[in-house]
Amino acid sequence: MNTTTPKRYLVLCTGNRCRSQMAHGWLNHLALELLGHAAEVRSAGTQPHGVHPLSVRVMNEAGIDIADHTSDHVDQYTGQDFDAVITVCDSAKEACPVFPGAKRTIHHAFDDPDDKTGTKTDDELLPTFRRVRDEIETWARAFLAEESTAVSA
Numbered sequence: 055m056n057t058t059t060p061k062r063y064l065v066l067c068t069g070n071r072c073r074s075q076m077a078h079g080w081l082n083h084l085a086l087e088l089l090g091h092a093a094e095v096r097s098a099g100t101q102p103h104g105v106h107p108l109s110v111r112v113m114n115e116a117g118i119d120i121a122d123h124t125s126d127h128v129d130q131y132t133g134q135d136f137d138a139v140i141t142v143c144d145s146a147k148e149a150c151p152v153f154p155g156a157k158r159t160i161h162h163a164f165d166d167p168d169d170k171t172g173t174k175t176d177d178e179l180l181p182t183f184r185r186v187r188d189e190i191e192t193w194a195r196a197f198l199a200e201e202s203t204a205v206s207a
Contacts, residue, residue: 061085061093061137061201064153070099070125071106073142073164076187079113079120080194088198098128100145106168108176112183116191137201142190162193 063081067074078097085093102125113120135155144163153159167182 064136064139065097066141067143069103075109079118098126108183112187
């Protein structure tokens, strides 16, 4: 296994606010355990809106600090090489630019835990944020286990 060159992953979502931020956190956190080395993970959005405070909160509950994450625009990563570009929402998949330097593109949609209507309280939103966080963890573990197998094959 090549431990000198970290895997590079880009996680995309529309707002780079919830799902992509949580996936970014999980992939960073789990890479050493499941790949045997750190990964270089970035996340971005087609219409970034800032990291959602509840994303930070629920990831912190899982022992992962994403408070210093930024909400980046996907354009800042065009022209870069990635081992995988991962879209985590359907609209990002549709609006995502092509990344010719990506070894592969993966799509796995997760429910959006955010309240676009602005009518729900944090307490009402928390169960959905936690469910989506846990679903993303399960996916990230499976994805990195597959990556580990591919690297050692």
